[in-house]
Amino acid sequence: MRSHIIILTIILLAVVSNLPSRLQIGNLSLYRPRIDFTLLGRRFYRDLSLKLGLDLSGGVHLVYQADTSSLPDSDRAAAVEATRVNIERRVNSLGVAEPIIQTSKAGSDYRLIVELAGISDINQATSLIGQTAQLEFRSTAVATPSSAADFTSTGLTGRDLRLAQVQFDSGKAAGQPVVSIEFSPDGAKKFSEITSKSIGKPLAIFLDNQLVTAPTVQTAITDGRAVISGNFTPDEAKKLTIQLNAGALPIPIHIIEQRNIGATLGVESIHKSLVAAAVGLVVIWLFMIVNYGLKGLLADLALIVYILIFLALIKLIPITLTLAGIAGFVLSIGMAVDANILIFERMKEELRWGRPLKAAVELGFHRAWTSVRDSNASSLITAGLLFWFGTGSVRGFALTLAVGILVSLFTSITVTRSLLRLVYAR
Amino acid sequence: MHVNFMKYKWLYFGISLLILIPGVFSLFRYGLRLSIDFTGGTLLEIQSSPADFKKIASDQKLDLSSVQSSAEGIYLLRFKSLDASQSAKFQAAIGTGVVEKRYESVGPVVGAEMTKKALLAVVLASLAIVVYIAWSFKGVPKPYSSWKFGVSAVVALLHDALVVLGLFSLFGHLYHVEIDALFVTAILTVIGFSVHDTIVVFDRVRENLPKMYNKPFSEIVDFSLTETLVRSLNTSLTVILTLTALLLFGGETIRWFVVALLVGIVSGTYSSIFNAAPLLVIWETKRK
Numbered sequence: 001m002r003s004h005i006i007i008l009t010i011i012l013l014a015v016v017s018n019l020p021s022r023l024q025i026g027n028l029s030l031y032r033p034r035i036d037f038t039l040l041g042r043r044f045y046r047d048l049s050l051k052l053g054l055d056l057s058g059g060v061h062l063v064y065q066a067d068t069s070s071l072p073d074s075d076r077a078a079a080v081e082a083t084r085v086n087i088e089r090r091v092n093s094l095g096v097a098e099p100i101i102q103t104s105k106a107g108s109d110y111r112l113i114v115e116l117a118g119i120s121d122i123n124q125a126t127s128l129i130g131q132t133a134q135l136e137f138r139s140t141a142v143a144t145p146s147s148a149a150d151f152t153s154t155g156l157t158g159r160d161l162r163l164a165q166v167q168f169d170s171g172k173a174a175g176q177p178v179v180s181i182e183f184s185p186d187g188a189k190k191f192s193e194i195t196s197k198s199i200g201k202p203l204a205i206f207l208d209n210q211l212v213t214a215p216t217v218q219t220a221i222t223d224g225r226a227v228i229s230g231n232f233t234p235d236e237a238k239k240l241t242i243q244l245n246a247g248a249l250p251i252p253i254h255i256i257e258q259r260n261i262g263a264t265l266g267v268e269s270i271h272k273s274l275v276a277a278a279v280g281l282v283v284i285w286l287f288m289i290v291n292y293g294l295k296g297l298l299a300d301l302a303l304i305v306y307i308l309i310f311l312a313l314i315k316l317i318p319i320t321l322t323l324a325g326i327a328g329f330v331l332s333i334g335m336a337v338d339a340n341i342l343i344f345e346r347m348k349e350e351l352r353w354g355r356p357l358k359a360a361v362e363l364g365f366h367r368a369w370t371s372v373r374d375s376n377a378s379s380l381i382t383a384g385l386l387f388w389f390g391t392g393s394v395r396g397f398a399l400t401l402a403v404g405i406l407v408s409l410f411t412s413i414t415v416t417r418s419l420l421r422l423v424y425a426r
Numbered sequence: 427m428h429v430n431f432m433k434y435k436w437l438y439f440g441i442s443l444l445i446l447i448p449g450v451f452s453l454f455r456y457g458l459r460l461s462i463d464f465t466g467g468t469l470l471e472i473q474s475s476p477a478d479f480k481k482i483a484s485d486q487k488l489d490l491s492s493v494q495s496s497a498e499g500i501y502l503l504r505f506k507s508l509d510a511s512q513s514a515k516f517q518a519a520i521g522t523g524v525v526e527k528r529y530e531s532v533g534p535v536v537g538a539e540m541t542k543k544a545l546l547a548v549v550l551a552s553l554a555i556v557v558y559i560a561w562s563f564k565g566v567p568k569p570y571s572s573w574k575f576g577v578s579a580v581v582a583l584l585h586d587a588l589v590v591l592g593l594f595s596l597f598g599h600l601y602h603v604e605i606d607a608l609f610v611t612a613i614l615t616v617i618g619f620s621v622h623d624t625i626v627v628f629d630r631v632r633e634n635l636p637k638m639y640n641k642p643f644s645e646i647v648d649f650s651l652t653e654t655l656v657r658s659l660n661t662s663l664t665v666i667l668t669l670t671a672l673l674l675f676g677g678e679t680i681r682w683f684v685v686a687l688l689v690g691i692v693s694g695t696y697s698s699i700f701n702a703a704p705l706l707v708i709w710e711t712k713r714k
Contacts, residue, residue, distance in 0.1 A: 055679075063536065106539060122510045122529060256533030258510065262526065272677035280671035284664055291660065324608055327672060327680050331615070331687065334668035338661040342626065345657040371629035374562050375622040381554045382618030386611060389547035394611050401615065 007418055011305055017048050017312035035316075048315045051098075052117070053322035053396060056270055058263025059117040060125045064253040066110040071251065075163060079251050080110040082163075087114060087129050112253060122260045136206045137191075139198045151204050151211075154194050160187025164241040166234070167227070177237035179228040188224025196220035266323075273326040280330050281307075288337055292344045298419040299340040299412070306336045306411040313403050324397040332404030339376070339412035343368040361420050365413065372413070376405050428652040431699070432644040432707055438700035442585060445693075449592015452599060458591070459598030461606035464541045466534035467491070468508035472517065473499050473525040482519045488512060494602060497678075500527070507531070544610040548587065551617050552580045559625070566632055567639075574709050575628050582694075582702035583620040587613050589693040590686050597682075608683045616690025619665065623658050623698035628706075630654045644707045651703055662695040 016033065023030040035046040054061050066083060068076040080103050091099045091114065100115040119125055138151035162182045169176040183191050194203065195217050204214035205228070215228050284303065288296035310329070314321065347364030355363060383405065386398035462469050479501065483490035489506035508516070508531065517524045559576035566572050590613060597603035630650035638646050669691065672684045 065533075065535070120526075123514060126510055255509075255531075257536050258529070258531045260526065260529035262528060269677050269679055272675055273672075273680075276672045276675040276677075279675055280668035283667045283671060287664060287667060323680055324611060324683065327676065327683060328615075330668050330672050330676070331665065334665040335619075337664050338622070341657050341660045341664070345654075345660070349653070367633075370562075370632075371626050374559070374629060375625040377558055377562070378555050378621035378625065379618040381558060382551045382614045385547045385551045385554070386614050389543050389614070390607065390611065394607050397608075397611050397615075 003414070004418055007415055011308065014305075014308040014312040017315055018308055021049065046316055046318065050311075050315060051318050051320045052266070052270075053320045053325070054115055054117060054259070054261050055323045056266040056321065057117040058120065058261050058266045059115065060119045060122050061257075061259040061261070062114040062116075062122075062126065062129070062255060063257035064112040064114070064129075065256045066112060067252045067254070068110055076110065078165075079163065080112070083251055083253060084112055087112060091116065091125075091129065111256075118263070120260070120262070122258060126255065126258070137194065138204045138206055139194060140202060140204065142201075151206070151214075154190070154203075156187060156190045156194060160184050160190060162187070166237045166241050177232050177234045179232070179237050179241050181226050181228065183224040183226075185224070188222070191224060191226065192220060192222040195226075269323050270326075273323065273330065277326070277330045277333070280333055284333055284337060288340070292340075294423065295344050295347070295420065298423065299337055299344070299416055301419060302340070302411045302415040303333065303336055305415050306408055307333070309411065310404060310407050313407065314400070317399075317403070319399045319403065320396055321400075322396040324394065325400040328397045328400040329404065332401065332408065335379075336404065336408035336412060339368075339372045339408065340416055342372055343412070343416070358424055361424055365417055369413075372409070376409060379405050428645075428649045429655075431648050431651050432704060435700075435704035435707065438704055442697070442701060446585070446588060446592060449589060449595060452595040453592055456595055456599040458595050458605045459603065460541075461604040462504070462530060462532045462537065463607045464537045464544075464605070466507075466532050466537035468505040468513075468531040469528065470503045470505065470508065470513060470516075470526070470530075471528035472501055472503070472520075473527060474501065474520055474523065475499065477520045479503060479520070482516065486512070486516060486519065488516060540607065544607075547610070547614060548617070551614055552584065555583070555617075555621055556580050559621075559628070563628065563632055567635055570635065570643075570710055574706060575632075578702045578706040578709065579621050579624040579628065579698075581705055582624055582697040583617045585697045585701055586616055586620045586690050586693040590616060590690045593689055594682075594686065603682050608680070609686055612683050612686035612690065615687060616694060619691055620694030620697060623662060623695050624702045626654050626658055626661070627651060627698055627703055631703075631706075643710050647703050647707050651699060655699070658695065658699060662691060665691055 019030070019032045021032045023032075032048055034048065035044065037044055066080050068079060071079055084101055084103050088099065088101045091101065098117065100113070102113045104111045104113060114125075114129060116125055137154050137156040139154050140151045142150045160183050162184050164179055164181045167178055167180045169178050198217050199220065200217065202214040202216050204211055213228060281303070285300045288299050288303075290296070292299065310332070313319075319325065343364045346368040347360050350360035350363045350367075351357065380402060383398045383402040386401070387395055390398060479493050480490055483505075488508060490503060491506060492502075492504045494502040494504075510529070510531075513526075513529060517526060556573070556576040556579075559579055560572045563572035563575045566575070594603060594605060594609065598605070627647075627650060630653055631647055634646050634650050638649065641649075666688065669684055669688045673681065673688065676684060
């Protein structure tokens with residue numbers, strides 16, 4: 001009884017997740033629920049829509065190699081992350097719905113992967129991302145400047161900045177967050193000249209022509225290090241360091257891979273794959289009924305549950321659906337009933353060996369388990385290695401395969417067994 | 427009552443050899459036609475009226491390595507390397523009405539990494555499966571060894587991988603089919619599924635060993651094969667059916683991917699019955 005309730009709850013949740021985002025029944029509109037909660041300080045948000053990969057939605061896929069050779073090991077990850085934030089800021093101005101900007105590490109190399117769905121002009125994208133920094137220090141001759149026009153350029157820019165970090169003041173305002181910045185040797189020289197000229201006057205930091213902060217210079221700074229203090233909250237200080245690092249583009253990047261996929265190709269592919277999935281499903285349905293009769297029909301019901309749960313999980317995890325992923329899904333429809341076949345064949349054998357029907361049903365599940373377990377374990381091992389081997393669409397395929405195997409174990413064993421017990425209860 | 431499978435075991439190996447020889451020959455003779463995923467380079471797919479692409483490329487000092495027409499007015503052009511601005515210039519030179527369908531450019535570093543990782547993934551998958559089966563079958567009674575079960579299963583799956591590789595080497599030579607990242611995906615999926623079938627048979631051998639302790643090993647295997655034949659065929663058939671649906675309706679882009687899976691899975695069904703099981707029999711009965 002309890003297992004029935006659990007199964008029904010899971011099916012219900014899966015059905016709800018797979019509803020269209022807005023359902024109109026007469027005058028009543030139903031909206032698909034969103035998941036949005038915060039647990040242990042981490043926000044968990046899913047709008048339960050299918051995420052389509054670039055090969056389906058069309059768009060630009062870029063991989064950059066980050067040149068970290070000039071940095072010590074300990075600063076590399078931070079510098080790459082700062083570059084990622086920089087790129088994200090620039091990409092946002094393109095108006096892409098959900099840009100993906102990821103960092104990845106291959107051996108000792110750092111890479112940045114940029115995926116822009118719906119963008120067709122690869123030149124526009126690369127020139128935007130590759131543009132140089134627009135961080136600038138500007139000095140002023142006026143003691144209390146009133147507008148940005150009062151400042152003049154010093155020639156000290158983001159190219160001269162090496163790293164910005166949040167620190168906490170240890171002096172008179174202990175615990176107050178401040179932002180420390182570090183210049184390159186060249187920048188340090190320039191910074192020293194500028195600060196010695198503008199003691200007592202504000203020195204402004206502009207990011208993309210917007211005033212970020214204008215602290216007053218106390219003394220000439222010659223060691224290439226400076227601290228920006230202001231009444232920052234920790235969040236503000238962190239945001240500023242990100243902006244500074246981003247503007248500074250601490251490391252050069254260059255393109256090592258670029259792909260541009262036309263959108264029409266994707267739309268065609270989706271339609272064709274859906275047709276293939278539907279045909280495959282109907283064929284499997286017929287196959288199971290022809291071979292296993294009523295039991296086959298129950299397995300077919302379990303297969304529908306499989307599809308519902310599978311799609312719900314794809315949205316929940318979420319896994320970006322690629323063309324290879326859809327192929328993996330269609331393939332998994334064929335594999336999902338395999339456990340059922342092993343179990344039903346075992347039942348036939350148990351019946352042939354003279355067991356009563358009810359016992360044969362239970363023994364079929366029990367005795368087929370080792371072969372079901374071992375064969376699926378080997379598929380999971382290869383799916384795991386595929387995930388490790390691949391990037392992008394290959395990973396999508398590996399994940400869909402793994403999710404498919406796990407869900408099919410649940411539906412072909414637990415769900416089918418519950419259905420069989422209901423039918424053969426008498 | 428059982429079928430005497432093992433009587434013809436050398437015939438099964440012979441059939442496998444017959445299928446493998448042309449593929450392996452082609453692998454040595456022509457190798458594999460690797461895509462830019464492995465070699466690095468640029469692929470440009472455009473829709474345009476016919477033009478002398480080679481001449482335009484040489485005028486612009488671009489290294490155009492091949493031109494292929496996939497459908498009417500659709501051309502696949504491969505370059506050693508072509509950045510986005512060179513591509514724009516090249517397309518402008520062809521004339522008006524050129525539509526860029528796909529532009530892919532992979533650096534040589536990425537390609538080399540991919541090759542290394544793909545090989546490593548296949549090797550690791552094989553090793554992991556040997557170890558898993560050896561562990562899972564550790565309960566087989568003495569003097570049988572669970573390692574022999576594991577290694578026999580993996581020899582069968584390498585056979586399947588080789589069948590697919592050989593066939594695609596031929597396809598590459600005859601139809602210009604390329605090996606890309608998806609192909610590696612297909613090979614690994616085939617590897618996983620090939621073991622599927624083998625395990626169904628081996629699992630039954632494991633179950634029958636204690637029951638039929640006074641029978642010769644080859645008879646136990648024959649008996650197990652007979653008992654599991656229908657389910658081996660049926661589990662493969664369901665996958666073959668869905669793959670056939672994908673092949674017929676799934677569109678051009680994944681066609682060769684599906685072909686690789688289909689060939690591998692048919693081969694996997696054959697090899698689990700006719701390679702893995704006989705191999706196990708020969709190995710387990712060799713001892714004095």
